Structures are given as C-alpha cells and as structure tokens.
Amino acid sequence: METPADAAHRLDTALLARWDAHPDVPAIVDGDDTLLAGEVRDRAVRTAALLREHGVRPGDRVAVLLERSADFVVAVAAVVLAGGAHVAIDTANPRDRVRFLLQDSAPRLVLTSTALLAELPGGADTPVLTVEECAKAPDPDGFAPADALADHPAVVIYTSGSTGRPKGSLLSHRGVTARLRSLQGSHPIGEDDRVLHHTACTFDMFLVEVYWPLLHGAAVVVAAPGRHRDPDHLAALIRDRGVTTVWWVVSLLELFLLALGPGERVDGLRQVLTGGEALSPELVRRFHSRSRATLSNLYGPSECTMYCTAWVCPRDPDPETVLIGSAIEETTLRVLDPRGLPVPPGEAGELYIGGVGVSLGYHDRPELTAERFVPDPVDPSAGPLYRSGDLVREVAPGQFAYLGRVDRQVKVRGFRIEPGEIEGAALGVPGVRQAAVVADGTGHETRLVCFVVLDGGAAPTSPAGGDEGGGDEARWGAERVRAALAERLPAHMVPAAMVPLERFPLTPNGKLDHAELTARAAAALPAAATPAAPAGPPSPEAGATGPETGAPAAPAGPPSPEAGATGPETGAPAAGPAAGPDLAVVVAEVWASVLGVPEVGPADDFFALGGDSFRAVRAVRELEERTGLQVPMHLVFEASEVAEYAEAVAALTR
Structure with missing residues (x-):
C-alpha cells in the first residue's frame, strides 16, 4: 500500500499503518472477546470496501447506529477508512431524535445491526447496511486509501442548538489526528495500557477512548451497553480488565467516588482525564485520597475537536483553585471583550479558540457557521477563531481559569444544552402556549426545570397569591408535556420538573423574567432529606x-x-x-x-x-x-x- 503524502494528518492511514506494523497486539476487549489489531484491520477494511461499493465517497456522511461494542468500534473506523465521516447515533435516543439526525445529516448510508433495524424511524429512504452483511462480505482484492483526506471531515458531532435545531460540527482528519498526537505527547500510552470506552457516542470525547488506543497500541476495553453510568460495572472493568487510563466527565467521576466502599482504592489506574464540567478543588482532593493516578482537567468545545487546553492537577498539596490550563499544541487562545477586542491580562473575557483543531463549521448551516467562526482580530491572516461563549481569565501567563457562560447555555453531565431547544420542543406539544427552561444547581447537581403556560391557563392562582398553577388538571397537563419531551429529546435534555403557570413573570420592560423563574426553580425540585453517609470515610x-x-x-x-x-x-x-x-x-x-x-x-x-x-x-x-x-x-x-x-x-x- 502506497502511503499518501499527507498521511501524518489522516486518521485512516495512521490506523492502517499501526495495524499493519503490530497485527498481533490486543486491540479491543469486549466482554469475554478480545480482537487483535490484525483482526480489527481485516474487519474494518472489509466493511470499508463494502461501504465504497454502496457509494460512500470522500465527504459523504455515514450514520452509525450500534450499541457500544467491538462492532461499533470497527464500524466507525471503517467509515473513516472508506473516506467518509461517521455520524454516531446513540441507540438510547428517542425515535424522533433519530429521525431528525438522519434527515439533517443526510447520510449516504446507515450502518446498523439486524437487531436494531426496528429502531430506524419509518419513512427513511436512506440505504441500510448491517454489520452481519459486512461480516459475510468477501475480503477485498486490494484496498487503497482515498486521496487528499486531511481536510475532509472524519466525524460529525451533533450538539444542542439555541434555535431548537441541533447542529452537526464537522471535525477534520487533520484536527482529530493533531489532538490525539498532542494527547499522546502529554499522556503517553502503549501496549501495556488499556483504555476504558464508556462515553456515549453523542459526546466527542468518545473519540479519545476509541482512536487514541487504536493508534498507539493500547487496548480498548468496552463497557457493556447501558452500563456506562453504573459505577459498580466500571469499577469491575477497571479491576478485572486491568484498565490503566480513563476519561470521565466530572459528574461521573463524582458518582464513581461516591460508590466506592470503605477504604476502597483504585490504584490500578495510571491516569485519569476529566472535564466537560467545572472541576472543584474538593473533588480533586477526594480523588487523590483514593488513587495514586494523575488527574488531568481537559477543556474544549466539540467545535474545537475534543479539547484545546489541559492542566494536570497537582497534589501534596492539592490545589485551592482548579484551572483549565494552557493551550495545547497548534492551538491559539484569545480572550476578547464584547466588541471583539483583546482584554488586558488578568481581566475576564470570552474565550475564542483557533488553530488546527477548529472544526470545518456546521453541516449545512452556513449562517450559523459564519456567526460562530470569526476572523482573528489579532492576526486576520490566520485561520478562523471559534467563539466559545465561555468566560475565562488568564490567572498566570498562559494559564486560564473558567468563570462561566456569557449566554443561557448550560451543561448536564458534560452535555451542552441550549434551553431554547427544549423550549422549542415543548411549544410543539399541543396545548402549550409558552415554555421557558432554566437550570438549578451547578456541576453534577445541575437540573433543568421547564415552566409552561397551557391553553386556558394553568389553574386557579395559588393561595399564596403567586401565579403557579395548583390544580390537579394543570399538574397532569405539565406531566403530559414532560412525557412528550421524553419521546422527542435525549434523556439528558428532559427536564427534571415541569411547572405549570397561569402566566409568566415579566421584567418592568415587558421581557420574560428569567431571574424570577430561576429563583422559583429550586422550589419545584424534590429536596431530599439529609441522607445517610455512604460506606467509606466521611466525605x-x-x-x-x-x-x-x-x-x-x-x-x-x-x-x-x-x-x-x-x-x-x-x-x-x-x-x-x-x-x-x-x-x-x-x-x-x-x-x-x-x-x-x-x-x-x-x-x-x-x-x-x-x-x-x-x-x-x-x-x-x-x-x-x-x-x-x-x-x-x-x-x-x-x-x-x-x-x-x-x-x-x-x-x-x-
């Protein structure tokens, strides 16, 4: 096989080179089954050849609808080998969500399993290929990588949209390989390592769990479908499968520590990566008390390909402030004011991100791409900067602290959520006149509350003189709306509480009073009594x-x-x-x-x-x-x- 000139910036040729050089190294551990690198290569090449036979060409998108498994890992790798970009769809998504993703991404083909064919929404006319068909296909008579793929998309990641329409970020081969090269330079792994794959495919960090070990000889250890948030299962995999490296969104790290038994430690781990949410100094302290592994805080929106800053949390002593760290290789960071001008050192501003990891924009959304990907005011000849919407401060030369958001966007379990998308879905439910979503809490305690005004008003005004609907009919109506949202939205976007109101509170200038709704949100959520302390040292x-x-x-x-x-x-x-x-x-x-x-x-x-x-x-x-x-x-x-x-x-x- 002739190596393309741009192989260093391509995911497909990098994978093939690794597998060809080390075919006998364990590559995927899925339950009791272990696939060697050569077996993964043969299955991925066979599938990639079949994808090409079905018309997949560079730039095409291929939807992958599979449970977390060795089949899933092989499938996404096969899509990039074929020259396409995979759109991984979570099998837990409601059917309406799957329908939208298929319509919006307009894939050339859907790659799924026979068992999941029934999960595809009716009316879809996209061709379907099953992994069972791929397994029966003959080995291709030679396989050559496509030409000039470095700046073509390899991955499409969908995130929540403020207009009610999710948007697909196009991640290039060049961006993905650059990020993984940087991660390998700072947190090297090799054939003695095993990396846990448990992150939902709707979150771009699953790319770290899959491609990073495949490219560097470590084995991918696959968490069972549906058990990616089961701390007992994850602990058993770490212990029994010799996992050395884990990525955890901050809330799952919290949950994992909470579930540990008295005096239980996780010293088999060598390094833990976390991010997706604000990391507290207290959580760092608790992790360090349970493991000798290093803990690194990674930051970066999907539009910048997995991550763009990193900070290894110090110990002895533990940090009093957790930073998002400094820019990684081939990355530019600008802190700008509302006019788009640089702020003085040490002042807060919005973080703009540039460099090789910046995505190619949003699929089929040129207006939104132009709004979020803007010229660099410091160096107009450089590539575009992505407006992150995150407030940061440079606390030391090149070191940044995260301060919050400049807009209404919130995060739940690391997933970015635009309240406007949930509001739009609620307004699509018959009988809903108005809808407003706010968040209560921070970190893993963040919960969403949706306030609605229903046709005919919510109910009689509450005795306290407020405008919250108190009738059973109103409460039933609100729960009906919530049930409808559960059928249309991913589970992490379904509000924890629905509150019917007779009318929405307004500010003196007649706008919706979000501050008032936020103040009411906590009262709408169940407040647990002080729980019994879990097993283990008090924490x-x-x-x-x-x-x-x-x-x-x-x-x-x-x-x-x-x-x-x-x-x-x-x-x-x-x-x-x-x-x-x-x-x-x-x-x-x-x-x-x-x-x-x-x-x-x-x-x-x-x-x-x-x-x-x-x-x-x-x-x-x-x-x-x-x-x-x-x-x-x-x-x-x-x-x-x-x-x-x-x-x-x-x-x-x-």
Missing part, C-alpha cells in the same frame, strides 16, 4: 443532594441508558435477614427519605419521583445499613418500582 459527596442529570426517565417505565440505566451485575450478596412484605415498607421509607417526598407507595417509580444515579447510590447505601443486605447497584435500574424492587432484593437472599 462531602455523602451529603450531596443534586443529581448528575437534569433528565430522569420518563414517568412510565425504567430510565433509558442516557439517564443512567444499567444492566445486571453478577456476584453473590452477603447473607442478610429474611426479606418479605416488610422489605417493601423499608424500601419505601428509604426512597422517601432520599428523594425528599412525604410518602412513597408500592407502585411508585424511583426515577419518576426524581431519582437519578447519585440518589440511587445513596438509597442503596441506606438500605444496606438498615437491612444488613449487600444490594447490587444495578437493581434499581431494572426494577424501579417499590414492590418489584423489594422483590428483586428479596430474591437475592433465597
């Missing part, structure tokens, strides 16, 4: 009351994987007292305490009452303390109603 996470997501599952049924759904965990529980009808009473009491509700009945659902992964951990710990049982963390995700959960716990003792 601040024991008293945390906020969830890791603003999106518990829809009122009916168990939560989706995005909301923290997990699969079964193995292992025999410790012996405990006999379980029976009284256990359901104890479960109800524990849930009421943890969720902050006055009463919980046998048919009540943990997640419909406002539960989430963080509160599930606390509920399990309190139940264990009261019963003496050892309760697997996953059970509440499989049996989320009181009676069925009590029965599942009781079955463990038989």
